[in-house]
Amino acid sequence: MKSESTIDTPSAAGALIRRQRISQGLTQQALADAAGVSRKFLIDLESGHERAELGKAMEVFAALGLSLATATPIPRGSDHDPERRDYAATFADLLANRDFEFAIKMLADYASASLKAGKPLLQRSPQLKDPQWSAALAGITNYTAHRLNQPAPAWTRRIKPLKHPWMPADSYRSVREPMKKLTQSETPNELAALNVFIRERSLATA
Incomplete structure (x- = not known):
């Protein structure tokens, strides 16, 4: 044995x-x-x-042909499957609890899961009260649709550009000026058009 x-x-x-x-x-x-x-x-x-x-x-x-094992059952279902997750509800809950750091990680998760699924997973508006996060999700939805050579869902056209440049990371920490400039220079056009700035490498899981 x-x-x-x-x-x-x-x-x-x-x-x-x-x-x-x-x-x-x-x-x-x-x-x-x-x-x-x-x-x-x-x-x-x-x-x-x-x-x-x-x-x-x-x-x-x-x-390497290796795997990890656990004696504890792995959770199953839509909450633990990125391609079946209810992203509208997920972001509404994260923002209500002001868990901005994890919400930023979920932006990348949403982009990655959408590309893997072959379509933007938010086909309907998430109906968030926060215009900044609505713009971020619309920008990423447009970004994934463009990469998949598909038309963006209609709801994204109703999202207006923010009045001031915004970086999601500003929600929970101070971003220094050099990093802001770098982020702006490496943001996909679909997000920059909405005045939201996220480095494309931050969506690298996609």
Whole structure:
């Protein structure tokens, strides 16, 4: 009977990945290419960097033929499936609770899930009371529709550009001027048209 090890820290995950990579005769670059991540990311992951992105880490595990197991049942249903999630209700709840940091992460989740589904998932207006977040969702909806070579849902045309430039990150922290300029220069046109600024790389999960 094989003994089981618990992967409960970033360092443990990194050590396992490194050992498995070496045992398979793979260089860091070869594994990075197979997993679709950068070599720098893999270096950080193998060294136990605590901020390594989980999605990319799972791609590395898959490339090595590894998987994670848990004795606790994994939640199922629309709340845990990005392509079936009710994004209108999700954002309404997050904004009501002023959980702006997680709401920003959900913007990227919405973009990624829409592209994976092959259509913008918000086909109807989310009917948010906050004009800034409405504009952000409209901009991302237009962005995903454009990338999929589809017409944007009609509701996005009813959303007017904000009177002043806005970055969602300003909702919960102070953004320095150099970062603001960089963000503005790297924002997709569909969002900039609504005076909302989010770096396209922040939607990299898409």
